[in-house]
Amino acid sequence: MDQPATRAETADSPSHTHVTFDDGIMLECGTTLPSHTVAYRTYGTLNADRSNAVLVCHALTGDQYVAEDHPITGKPGWWTAVVGPGRPVDTNRFFVICPNVLGGCMGSTGPLSPRPRADGSDSSEPWGTDFPPVTIRDMVRAQKQLTDYLGIQRLFAVIGGSMGGMQVLQWAAAYPDSVFAALPIATASYHSAQNIAFHEVGRQAIFADPDWQAGQYWRHGRIPARGLAVARMCAHITYLSEEALTRKFGRRLQNAPKDSTEAISLFGEMFEVESYLRHQGSTFVQRFDANSYLTITRAMDYFDLAADCGGDLATAFKGTRTRFLLASFTSDWLFPTEESRFVARALNRAGANVSFVEFPTDKGHDAFLLDEPDFHRTLAGFLRGCAMHAGLEARP
Amino acid sequence: MTTHDPVRFIAKNLRVDLAVIADMIAPGSRVLDIGCGDGTLIDHLFQTKNCDARGIEIDMAEVTRAVAYGLPVMHGDADIDLQHYPDAAFDYVVLSRALQAVERPRAVLQQMLRIGTRAVVSFPNFGHWLVRWQLLSTGRMPMTATWDRPWHETPNIHPCTIRDFFDLCEQEGYVVERWLAADEAGRRSPWRRASRMANLFGEQGVFLLRHR
Numbered sequence: 262m263d264q265p266a267t268r269a270e271t272a273d274s275p276s277h278t279h280v281t282f283d284d285g286i287m288l289e290c291g292t293t294l295p296s297h298t299v300a301y302r303t304y305g306t307l308n309a310d311r312s313n314a315v316l317v318c319h320a321l322t323g324d325q326y327v328a329e330d331h332p333i334t335g336k337p338g339w340w341t342a343v344v345g346p347g348r349p350v351d352t353n354r355f356f357v358i359c360p361n362v363l364g365g366c367m368g369s370t371g372p373l374s375p376r377p378r379a380d381g382s383d384s385s386e387p388w389g390t391d392f393p394p395v396t397i398r399d400m401v402r403a404q405k406q407l408t409d410y411l412g413i414q415r416l417f418a419v420i421g422g423s424m425g426g427m428q429v430l431q432w433a434a435a436y437p438d439s440v441f442a443a444l445p446i447a448t449a450s451y452h453s454a455q456n457i458a459f460h461e462v463g464r465q466a467i468f469a470d471p472d473w474q475a476g477q478y479w480r481h482g483r484i485p486a487r488g489l490a491v492a493r494m495c496a497h498i499t500y501l502s503e504e505a506l507t508r509k510f511g512r513r514l515q516n517a518p519k520d521s522t523e524a525i526s527l528f529g530e531m532f533e534v535e536s537y538l539r540h541q542g543s544t545f546v547q548r549f550d551a552n553s554y555l556t557i558t559r560a561m562d563y564f565d566l567a568a569d570c571g572g573d574l575a576t577a578f579k580g581t582r583t584r585f586l587l588a589s590f591t592s593d594w595l596f597p598t599e600e601s602r603f604v605a606r607a608l609n610r611a612g613a614n615v616s617f618v619e620f621p622t623d624k625g626h627d628a629f630l631l632d633e634p635d636f637h638r639t640l641a642g643f644l645r646g647c648a649m650h651a652g653l654e655a656r657p
Numbered sequence: 658m659t660t661h662d663p664v665r666f667i668a669k670n671l672r673v674d675l676a677v678i679a680d681m682i683a684p685g686s687r688v689l690d691i692g693c694g695d696g697t698l699i700d701h702l703f704q705t706k707n708c709d710a711r712g713i714e715i716d717m718a719e720v721t722r723a724v725a726y727g728l729p730v731m732h733g734d735a736d737i738d739l740q741h742y743p744d745a746a747f748d749y750v751v752l753s754r755a756l757q758a759v760e761r762p763r764a765v766l767q768q769m770l771r772i773g774t775r776a777v778v779s780f781p782n783f784g785h786w787l788v789r790w791q792l793l794s795t796g797r798m799p800m801t802a803t804w805d806r807p808w809h810e811t812p813n814i815h816p817c818t819i820r821d822f823f824d825l826c827e828q829e830g831y832v833v834e835r836w837l838a839a840d841e842a843g844r845r846s847p848w849r850r851a852s853r854m855a856n857l858f859g860e861q862g863v864f865l866l867r868h869r
């Protein structure tokens with residue numbers, strides 16, 4: 262299991278469990294990172310024949326703290342509804358691994374990491390915007406290094422929503438023999454023009470913040486908080502739905518905070534939805550790095566699995582023996598059901614074993630993170646069925 | 658979002674129909690069940706015959722039930738989604754009591770015998786004597802245990818008789834390897850050699866087809 266090209270696995274700094282790979286990773290853009298770190302968390306116990314591992318892939322602004330309180334915000338893990346003891350991804354039965362993506366800012370190598378000098382030693386300067394553009398494929402390659410390091414040849418399942426779902430599709434396409442079951446949720450095989458457009462608005466908001474300082478904001482000890490908050494606010498709207506916003510906020514007004522310096526507060530009052538979005542924006546900047554946001558949104562925009570395989574998505578999955586569950590949500594307009602159906606049909610053309618369900622909800626794209634009992638029952642049942650076929654569980 | 662009302666025949670006794678169909682399927686084969694409902698047949702084929710059985714279903718609530726039970730079922734429409742499967746991907750493609758509810762029965766049969774080596778088709782027989790008698794005696798659309806929805810509510814837009822189906826198979830060049838007529842409880846009718854008698858007394862027809 263030990264490989265010469267890895268460094269100690271324990272947490273250092275106040276920080277995150279991680280492993281560093283010193284054998285270099287050649288990125289899709291052509292740049293080689295001489296070494297890189299993957300921060301990750303695990304839950305549950307790996308069984309004797311190492312056959313019960315489930316990899317959870319996080320979304321754009323997620324991280325490895327999927328099923329425990331977040332070390333920075335103190336909030337519960339981002340998918341405790343799905344991952345944990347007795348949950349659909351049951352940590353009493355499965356060994357769950359959740360890595361922070363390459364390009365992230367929660368311990369894995371990304372724009373915040375020290376930039377190496379020519380002699381290979383770390384400089385005191387972060388990469389910043391000079392961090393090479395990474396892709397979903399690069400992220401998945403880094404995750405494969407992690408699972409190899411953990412001694413796992415075949416993952417029982419790979420699961421993730423949104424950008425996590427893109428990683429699931431990439432896993433299934435790149436390492437079909439290492440994925441027994443794949444669960445891409447509320448996702449697509451390519452990022453749509455509309456989604457790229459929303460990402461661009463977010464990036465421009467960051468660029469427009471004077472504190473961004475051409476990406477070298479650490480030099481002045483500041484962060485582009487306003488720009489990053491606006492990016493988050495804009496993105497957050499795309500995670501909800503009109504119905505959900507109406508249900509939660511309607512047109513209700515509230516008093517503007519007295520200490521607000523923002524021009525709109527001159528009116529003395531604000532809509533509840535405005536207040537909600539500002540809160541989303543201001544809490545986000547405390548835990549996320551702006552350059553990481555730029556890097557990861559770009560990685561999503563680049564994603565087009567079919568383009569990597571000569572234009573036909575079915576080619577990416579030809580001959581696959583992986584069992585797929587595609588799940589989507591009726592009010593999700595960021596990754597609409599049609600994009601999941603497109604993937605399901607490509608899998609049909611590839612002769613794959615595919616289940617495909619759409620769940621009725623008004624909660625928009627975020628539904629995959631929220632309390633959706635039918636969705637959770639379906640995940641649990643699908644995994645149970647797969648466990649039976651994988652020989653992890655006896656036939657009833 | 659648009660919601661589609663499920664267009665499917667409401668089978669009175671699916672489990673018995675299923676036993677008749679399962680009888681026609683060889684152990685260990687690859688099976689696609691179109692309109693699989695909650696997946697009872699594919700579960701049965703997996704559990705008792707070790708088949709690699711999968712399903713398509715148009716009613717999302719049924720799809721959810723099937724997948725939550727651990728069965729490989731996808732949401733899809735027989736009229737639209739069969740074209741996405743490769744040639745000869747299955748040994749058997751099953752269409753149980755849904756032929757009369759699809760928009761283009763001929764095209765669906767063609768697709769079934771493209772993606773599968775054999776097709777198993779069951780349908781309620783509109784030639785049954787009670788249907789004939791009701792139309793003749795009352796002059797109104799028949800309402801029987803099998804045909805139990807008023808004409809303006811029924812999803813069954815393409816009813817046919819057992820003899821009609823024989824004609825279609827002849828016309829399309831399909832070989833009827835096996836066939837039988839059964840009553841609503843799935844009991845086989847004794848008129849196996851006499852299609853005219855089966856057409857009069859059988860409540861449903863079950864056919865095993867292949868290409869000539």
